[in-house]
Amino acid sequence: MKRDEIIEHLKNRILSGEIPPGSFLPHRAELLEYCGASNVTVQRAVNHLVEEGFLCSCGSRGIMVSKTPPHRFRFGILIPSGSRPEEKDYDSRWSSILAAMDEIEEHHKGYRFVRYWVGRETRPTADEYCRLLSDLRNSLLAGVIVPRSLPPELLKPLDGFPVVMHEPLDRHLIRAVSLNHDFAAMAGMAIEELKSYGVRKLAVIMGAEQNPIAVAEIEKLLAASGLETRREWVHGVSHTSRGAVWTERIIRLLYMPGAPEVPDGLIVLNENLLPYVVETLGAIGRIVGRDVRVCSHCNLPVERGRLDKVDYVAFDACTVLGKSIWFLRHFSQLEKEVFEHEVLIPPVAVRAHSSTLTGLPAILETSARPQVF
Structure with missing residues (x-):
């Protein structure tokens, strides 16, 4: 096998669950024999998968499949231009989303958000949008969160991937879960x-x-x-x-x-x-x-x-992102009704200067589906 063939073979075994998170790859001698490749070629393939987050080196113990591989714990989120505080028409919702992303990453190790600066004005040929599609095709994301509606030329290429939309105005264009603020x-x-x-x-x-x-x-x-x-x-x-x-x-x-x-x-x-x-x-x-x-x-x-x-x-943006994560991680098991209705995000009374981050473990880890309306 060549390097790219070894990468594809090992990645497919990880994605299918044949080699589950936390387990080790076969010993190097066995891997070399199976792949029919030199040690240098196999090492280059392993290094590539380490860089992508699928594998991690455990020294003398060998090479382990990451306990938090990207296809299960890494989530793309589309952030449009105009979402920075210094922008003239800045919307405060974006600061809460960015802050919630930081809180989730800090308090729930392994979860990671990848920011893509993609908005309504982005062209389908833009480098940032092409990077998003490449990461989805290469299984480097568990799915993508779309907080703001997109034009059809940007939305339709996302069909077939796990997608959660927070402004589900165009949800009929693709198969996606629709979260809406109540x-x-x-x-x-x-x-x-x-x-x-x-x-x-x-x-x-x-x-x-x-x-x-x-x-x-x-x-x-x-x-x-x-x-x-x-x-x-x-x-x-x-x-x-x-x-x-x-x-x-x-x-x-x-x-x-x-x-x-x-x-x-x-x-x-x-x-x-x-x-x-x-x-x-x-x-x-x-x-x-x-x-x-x-x-x-x-x-x-x-x-x-x-x-x-x-x-x-x-x-609470932490709750919104937490529910988004749940649906993306369970996307392939969702029933038809989930895609036909909206999940409404309830408001909370503000009584203290904090978010409801403490409720996130139940959202992220539970097997119970959030209520659909």
């Missing part, structure tokens, strides 16, 4: 939080990109809340810097001088809008916590500082 449940949690403060009149501001189905569910919750609300008190605004001026105008309209009724409670379902909301309330003389109670969405692990007198409900 903003309706978050709105319900925020409503109850504000009701506990005696709020009677409630308005909502959310991202303009919010799923219309979720918007309809949120409006039903508002109607059933027992609080006074109006259709013109529910608004969607772009969370980018371009939405700042519109957020300001909406707040000024909601609290226009001389208006017969104004909300004394405000739900902000995109924390990127919160600074504009609070700044404008201050500019028009409305004191947060006194004149108007505010409950805002946020992301855990927390990177952006919390504002005084604002209550928060959150999505």
Whole structure:
């Protein structure tokens, strides 16, 4: 055998489970005889598999199959441009995802995320996208996490590989597991939080990109809340810097001088809008916590500082990534219903400056499938 043939042969035996994680390769003499190759050729093949993470050297004990091989413990995640804090239209969700990746890698040894800078604007011929496809084809990933929707020309080549999507707008294009954030449940949690403060009149501001189905569910919750609300008190605004001026105008309209009724409670379902909301309330003389109670969405692990007198409900990126890992590791055993429905990520009340990382072992190691809706 040549070097590449030995690599393919050994990798296939590892991928099939014939040589399971933690077991040793045959002794060198046996391996040389079986492969019909020189010691140098076999060593080069072994070195390549060590570099890829499939094998590790144990000195005099021999060569062992990694206990955390890449096809089971390494996960690709697509990070678009504009996701760095210094970017103009930076979305705080990305800082929570990056922080959660670091926490999982630190506290759960063996799990590793590989970042690919791929977004909606990436070309199919881009080096970074080609690197992703190459790693998938070479079994260097257990699967790929797609946190943001992609155009068909980027999404379709991923069909046939384990994929989890966090914005499942195009899930019909490929066979993938769809995880979605339950903003309706978050709105319900925020409503109850504000009701506990005696709020009677409630308005909502959310991202303009919010799923219309979720918007309809949120409006039903508002109607059933027992609080006074109006259709013109529910608004969607772009969370980018371009939405700042519109957020300001909406707040000024909601609290226009001389208006017969104004909300004394405000739900902000995109924390990127919160600074504009609070700044404008201050500019028009409305004191947060006194004149108007505010409950805002946020992301855990927390990177952006919390504002005084604002209550928060959150999505925990550690939980989102933990469930993504579970589905990717069990992808081949999943039933048809999983691909036909969404897995909803529930919100959590923010009571402490931490994420719910302590719940991850149960998500990562359990054989029980997360609930599908």
